[in-house]
Amino acid sequence: MALNGQDLISIEDLSRDDINKVLSVSQNMISAAKNGSKLCEGKILANLFFEPSTRTRLSFESAMYRLGGNAIGFADAGVTSAKKGEVLSDTIQVASSYSDIIAIRHPSEGAARVAAEASDIPIINAGDGGHQHPTQTLLDLFTLAKEKGKIDGLSIGLFGDLKYGRTVHSLACALSLFSGVKIYCISPEQLKMPPHIINRASECGVSISEHGDISEVISKLDVLYGTRIQKERFGSEKEYHDVKGGYAIDRKIMSQAKKDMILMHPLPRIDEIAYEVDYDPRAVYFKQAAYGVPVRMALIALMLGKVK
């Protein structure tokens, strides 16, 4: 299996076979995600989070405990020696001597790649700036497979901050590996999907188009995937204020969608999905977050060679 002993820095590190493997092992982890297992007994995960996180960090930690292993780490760079001026590669070299696998989140694009070079144990990118978030994509794909029964052939709308949103970058790249997928990118002009991702998807045979208005396309969609405007990645407050509040999914917009469309979001949401929509059975974002545990269990077990 390609994942054993490898790093996961970009979703592009994985082939379609690798992704299928992670998804099938994730399904097998559902009961262990509730009841626990001893698959990774004695193993240590280091969770090195230099940027805020709720779901990703907690679900990595929960996943390792449910595998019978242990987790160490930090959730705030301000309490680490980075604050004293230590460079990332030194921190990683040391953390890799204290653990068996590392999950790292960092505000700089490319930080996970730097970490992988400094480490002799597997590194998982848990989000590097506005670049990539491959483990979110694995749980997004698992959600699609569970809730829609398939990924091939789906029409998927991605809306919000497609410029800085790392989850949609990784997701669009992964969807390029599936056949018959249609991607509708819906964003304000200033926050469009980067051209290299659009080009790659179309080279892979995905039909990908750009839109400004959700109402234009919502009735065609099997899946609508929202993202938060990534305030922390803007150059200035003004730039953020110019685009904020552009999209708000409410009951009225949902009434234009197919009866079996699903609404996904990596969370946290700010104002792009009204709370009233939570009661709509098509809103699956909390279920999606819950799938983070079995999917990250599968990934850790595969990368540590505990599952073939």
Ligand code: NCD
């Ligand atoms: C996302 C992230 O950190 O990129 N959250 C997550 O991991 N579930 C999305 C976001 O912060 O907007």
